[in-house]
Amino acid sequence: MRARISIGIVIAIVLSMLAAQCPPPATPTEIPPTKAVEPTKAPEVKPTEVPKATEVPKPPAPEAIDIGASIPLTGKYGALGAMVKPGYEFAVTHINAAGGVYVKAFDKKIPLRLTIYDDESDPTKAVSKLETLYSDKKVVAYLGGAGSDMHAATAAIAEKNKVPYLGIAFALYQIHQKGYKYLFSPFPKSPAQARDVYEILNAEIPEGQRPKKVAIFQEKTDWGIELGGLWKENAPKYGYEVVVYEEYAPRSADFSDIILKAKAAGAEALFAVPSPPDGLAIQKQMAELGWTPKFTLMIRAPENVSWGETLGKTGDYVTIFPGWHNAEKFPGVDKLNAAYQAEFGRPADLLTGPAYACVQILADAITRAGTLDRDAIRDAIAATNMTTVVGPVTFNADGTGKVLNPLIQWQNGKLELVWPKDQASAKLLYPAPPFDKR
Amino acid sequence: MSGKRLVVIALVIAGLALLTVLPVLVQSDSIINLAILALLYIALASSWNVLGGYTGQTNLGHAAFFGLGSLTTRLLWLSVGWPLPLSLLAGGVVAVVFALLVGAPAFKLRGVYFAIGTLALAQVLNMTVGNMFPMITSLPAEYLATYQLAPRYYLFLGLALLTVGTAYVLVHSRLGLGMMAVREEEEAAESLGVSAFRHKLLALSVSAFFAGLTGGAFAFYHVGYYPQFPFGPVWTFDSMMMAYIGGTGTIIGPIIGAVFFVVAKELLALNLLELHLTVFGTLFILVVLFLPGGLVEAWGRIRRVLARRARAREVRLASPEQASGHQTVVGL
Numbered sequence: 001m002r003a004r005i006s007i008g009i010v011i012a013i014v015l016s017m018l019a020a021q022c023p024p025p026a027t028p029t030e031i032p033p034t035k036a037v038e039p040t041k042a043p044e045v046k047p048t049e050v051p052k053a054t055e056v057p058k059p060p061a062p063e064a065i066d067i068g069a070s071i072p073l074t075g076k077y078g079a080l081g082a083m084v085k086p087g088y089e090f091a092v093t094h095i096n097a098a099g100g101v102y103v104k105a106f107d108k109k110i111p112l113r114l115t116i117y118d119d120e121s122d123p124t125k126a127v128s129k130l131e132t133l134y135s136d137k138k139v140v141a142y143l144g145g146a147g148s149d150m151h152a153a154t155a156a157i158a159e160k161n162k163v164p165y166l167g168i169a170f171a172l173y174q175i176h177q178k179g180y181k182y183l184f185s186p187f188p189k190s191p192a193q194a195r196d197v198y199e200i201l202n203a204e205i206p207e208g209q210r211p212k213k214v215a216i217f218q219e220k221t222d223w224g225i226e227l228g229g230l231w232k233e234n235a236p237k238y239g240y241e242v243v244v245y246e247e248y249a250p251r252s253a254d255f256s257d258i259i260l261k262a263k264a265a266g267a268e269a270l271f272a273v274p275s276p277p278d279g280l281a282i283q284k285q286m287a288e289l290g291w292t293p294k295f296t297l298m299i300r301a302p303e304n305v306s307w308g309e310t311l312g313k314t315g316d317y318v319t320i321f322p323g324w325h326n327a328e329k330f331p332g333v334d335k336l337n338a339a340y341q342a343e344f345g346r347p348a349d350l351l352t353g354p355a356y357a358c359v360q361i362l363a364d365a366i367t368r369a370g371t372l373d374r375d376a377i378r379d380a381i382a383a384t385n386m387t388t389v390v391g392p393v394t395f396n397a398d399g400t401g402k403v404l405n406p407l408i409q410w411q412n413g414k415l416e417l418v419w420p421k422d423q424a425s426a427k428l429l430y431p432a433p434p435f436d437k438r
Numbered sequence: 439m440s441g442k443r444l445v446v447i448a449l450v451i452a453g454l455a456l457l458t459v460l461p462v463l464v465q466s467d468s469i470i471n472l473a474i475l476a477l478l479y480i481a482l483a484s485s486w487n488v489l490g491g492y493t494g495q496t497n498l499g500h501a502a503f504f505g506l507g508s509l510t511t512r513l514l515w516l517s518v519g520w521p522l523p524l525s526l527l528a529g530g531v532v533a534v535v536f537a538l539l540v541g542a543p544a545f546k547l548r549g550v551y552f553a554i555g556t557l558a559l560a561q562v563l564n565m566t567v568g569n570m571f572p573m574i575t576s577l578p579a580e581y582l583a584t585y586q587l588a589p590r591y592y593l594f595l596g597l598a599l600l601t602v603g604t605a606y607v608l609v610h611s612r613l614g615l616g617m618m619a620v621r622e623e624e625e626a627a628e629s630l631g632v633s634a635f636r637h638k639l640l641a642l643s644v645s646a647f648f649a650g651l652t653g654g655a656f657a658f659y660h661v662g663y664y665p666q667f668p669f670g671p672v673w674t675f676d677s678m679m680m681a682y683i684g685g686t687g688t689i690i691g692p693i694i695g696a697v698f699f700v701v702a703k704e705l706l707a708l709n710l711l712e713l714h715l716t717v718f719g720t721l722f723i724l725v726v727l728f729l730p731g732g733l734v735e736a737w738g739r740i741r742r743v744l745a746r747r748a749r750a751r752e753v754r755l756a757s758p759e760q761a762s763g764h765q766t767v768v769g770l
Contacts, residue, residue: 073712118711122672123663125707128471132708135468149664152574156661159582161467172574179579222573222664249569 061106064113065372067092067362068133069143072150075121079304080146080169080351087348087355088114088143090339091363101363104370112363119145123153130157139163140372141362144185146351148172148223155183164378166362168323168354171299172223176398184381186361186393186401187354190223193321194230196405197271197297198238200419204428211268211294211431215244217258217282224273227299231271243267250275255282256289263291274301280310287314287435294431295319303350308413317432319409324353324390325417327425328406332360332389350408350415357388457595461588470587474659476700477594478652481601482673483680483692485648488605490678491686492614493641494621495545496553498674499560503533503646505669507653509567512575512665515657526654533650534643541642545635548624560674568666576662590659597655601648606689608644617641621687683725685732694733 069088072081092114095101100111115137119126126145133139134157142158144151144167151170158165159180168187176183188196201210214235218228228245235242243265246258259282262270270293274282279301286292296318301307303322307315326337326347333348336356340348348356365380366372385394391404407419409428416426461470486500507529514525540559547555577585608614616637619627624634653668676699677692684695702721706714729735 074715116711118707118714120707120715123667124475124660127661128468128475128704129707131471132468135466149574149662149667152576152662153660156576156582159579160585160661175574175576178576180582181579220569220572225572249565 058107059105061103061108061110062372064111065101065103065366066113066115066137066139067141067143067359068115068117068130068137068139069145070117070119070126070129070133070154071145072121072126072147073118075119077121077145077147077150081118081121083349083351084146084169084355085116086340086343087336087352087357088116088359090336090352091356091359094335094339095359095363101366103366103372105372112359114143115139119150121147121150123149126150126154127157130154130161134161134163140366140374140377141166143355143358143362144168144170146170148175151175151185155180158182162378163374164362164365164381166358166381168358169351171227171321171323173226173400174222176400180399182378183399184361184384184395184401185399186357186388186390186395186403187323188321188403188405189400190227190230192405193299194227194234196321196407197231198234198240200407200428201240201269201295202238204419205430209431210239212240213243213265213267214240214269214271215262215265215267215293216242216246217255217262217270217272217274218245218247219273219275219278220247220249227273228271240269248278250278252278253281255285259286259289259291262293263289267293269293269295269297271297273299276301276304276306280307283311283314283318290435292432292434296432297321302410308410308415312413313438314435316410316412316438317429319407319418319428320415321405322350322408323403323405324350324357325406325408325415325423325425326350326353327417328353328389328391328404328423330387330389330391332356336389353389357390357393360388361386361393454599461591467587470591472700472704474587474591474594476697477591477598478656478659479677479680479696479700480598480693481594481652481655482649483677483684483696484598484601484605484689485645485652486674486677487681487686487688487692488608488617488648489638489641489645491681491688491691492605492609492621493617493638495638495641496550496678497556497642497645498553498671498678499540499556499558500645500649500677501669501671501673502556502560502563503537503649504653504656504673505563505567505666506533506536507650508657508668509571509653509665510650511654512657516575516577522658526651526658529654529657530647530650533646533653537642537646538639541639545638545642557671557674560669560671564666564669564671567669568664571665573665574662575665582661585661590655593655593658597648597651601652602689602693604644604648609689613637613640618687679722681732683722683732685734688732688734691732691734698733 071085072078073085092112096111099109102109115133117129119129130142133142142154142163142165144154144165146169148170151167152175155165155167155175159182163182165183167183167185170185171187171189171193173190176189216228216231218224232242232245244262244267246261248255248258272282279298298318299321302315302318302320326333333353336353337347340346340352361381361384364386365377365384369376369380382395394402396402404420406417406423408415409418411426411429417424418426418428460473464470482504486497489495489497510532511525511529514520514528515522544552544555616627616632619632620634620637628634656668680695680699681692682695683698684693685691703718706717710717725733
């Protein structure tokens with residue numbers, strides 16, 4: 001019996017592996033992605049082939065322009081997804097209220113139709129949802145969810161399907177270094193965050209008062225490693241010294257060891273990118289151990305409103321690079337804030353603005369492309385040069401956005417925009433007073 | 439061969455033929471992708487069932503084998519440059535080696551202690567991999583340019599057939615009887631000369647090998663994820679849930695459970711947005727409450743009801759007077 005089992009197993013393994021290596025008889029990916037939007041080919045006909053361009057009958061316009069998003073509305077990124085989703089929805093509502101997006105190929109405005117699925121913060125489910133949006137909904141563009149690993153998976157599917165992809169809520173730069181052509185992100189990335197913090201400090205604080213000794217608490221994650229390394233690399237260029245560079249595993253409960261090292265080294269500034277539970281623990285333990293950095297840049301954890309509610313005055317003076325703030329003075333921000341206020345009882349959340357901007361960029365690109373051809377839309381997005389609710393946006397060749405990277409600060413339990421000055425809602429408070437004197 | 443058996447064989451052959459030509463018939467990446475997920479879970483739930491369902495050892499660390507297979511295959515295939523078949527086999531072998539290493543001490547624990555022990559081991563491995571491999575593993579653009587779902591589909595189809603076929607052969611062998619004897623009463627099995635430890639270790643190895651291979655296939659299929667992701671407890675609990683929904687300790691149970699789980703969850707997710715988890719959770723609770731033997735039990739119940747009705751009809755046809763007399767008595 002054992003021999004029979006062994007022979008059976010070996011045969012089955014060999015057969016399945018051979019099948020996996022063989023090219024398929026027919027594959028869904030062989031279908032040209034532009035097939036669903038074939039009517040858009042009409043304007044590409046050379047004028048010499050027809051008597052007059054104006055005489056070419058316009059193809060019937062589709063009922064709507066389908067776009068789709070897979071967003072983590074539940075699971076570990078649920079809180080981020082909850083900020084992203086209304087941004088997309090409000091932008092689509094506002095654009096459709098004005099008649100939709102003008103598409104030259106049909107010579108009319110066509111409304112956007114947005115389909116959103118919840119991927120449960122699971123990259124496998126996100127992949128599945130993107131395939132459904134592509135195969136069943138025939139979307140002309142994808143809008144991203146939140147979280148680096150989610151974007152890594154979904155941007156790859158966009159690349160495979162050759163569908164333009166606009167994503168925010170991730171600062172990881174390495175995703176843009178894979179050679180992907182369809183990925184665009186109007187959101188600040190690690191290189192900007194690693195540079196801007198020093199430039200802001202040097203611009204805002206007089207020479208003798210700057211926090212020259214820096215402690216970096218590096219989370220052992222891809223983004224933590226990437227940004228921590230860039231902060232360390234940039235420090236000497238701007239006149240700063242990294243006196244403590246300590247790694248920690250995500251979800252560590254005790255940070256006292258690295259806090260005491262920073263305190264002993266006389267560090268005056270702290271840079272870190274902790275997840276919410278780690279960030280809260282670090283801030284509480286710094287207060288307990290009596291180490292108050294004059295300046296703290298802690299990206300991610302303090303972006304949640306629970307930061308202020310949980311920590312009270314202990315959470316004040318911490319700064320963040322969140323990508324956007326509702327006090328920005330760009331066109332459309334007031335309208336977005338008013339809509340958000342009416343539905344949620346507060347101005348728009350930090351990720352809502354960048355999400356709104358994604359739809360603005362897409363609508364503008366479709367109009368400039370003049371067609372619903374995905375490659376034409378992709379090229380138009382790459383050539384974007386417009387002002388959105390997050391300010392002026394253009395794209396680098398790798399799909400990263402040249403966008404504003406505002407600095408905000410917790411002041412009296414509120415998030416205030418402190419940089420750039422022409423957008424600021426409050427002044428940067430520096431140095432932070434000791435925790436026990438607040 | 440009885441007529442009933444012939445019908446079953448014909449149905450199986452028809453099903454297999456349909457599955458083989460599915461990528462040709464269906465020109466939708468969405469459906470092929472869903473079929474891949476269903477096949478992945480059939481293989482994973484069936485491999486869990488060998489140890490959990492047939493040997494009675496509730497393993498809460500199945501994700502460790504799946505994750506090890508995935509990690510090994512991805513590293514060897516993408517980073518070292520080994521051919522895919524070799525990388526896949528290596529994934530399965532590494533999972534078995536780990537299973538044998540942890541199996542000996544783990545089987546000193548019984549019942550709930552074994553379950554908790556395996557969960558703890560898997561979590562330790564999960565965190566260790568998270569610390570050692572923090573970077574996302576993504577397919578490079580040149581791989582994506584030629585990425586096709588159909589080869590992945592056939593790999594998972596072969597793997598699911600292999601896992602289910604092996605489980606079938608195993609449980610119908612002397613070894614399988616020994617495994618089931620251990621499940622029913624370990625002491626009694628030992629007293630009859632069945633080595634509980636040997637049978638449990640064999641079941642664990644088979645279970646780990648196929649979970650490792652499935653993890654390897656996952657590494658070939660998935661475009662981008664954290665190496666830690668396949669080690670997450672969700673892979674264990676989803677597989678277990680599927681085996682329970684379908685019916686543990688049966689060959690068909692994990693297959694029905696996996697298909698039901700994947701299709702129902704996807705349909706709900708596509709239509710109910712955030713609410714889908716609540717609805718699916720309720721559905722799962724209802725199945726567990728009313729069908730503790732899984733959907734296989736539901737089919738058994740339906741068959742029993744149909745058989746009872748058929749018998750009653752035969753009795754009425756055979757003796758109509760008696761039947762009407764009985765009705766009269768009841769009426770009185």
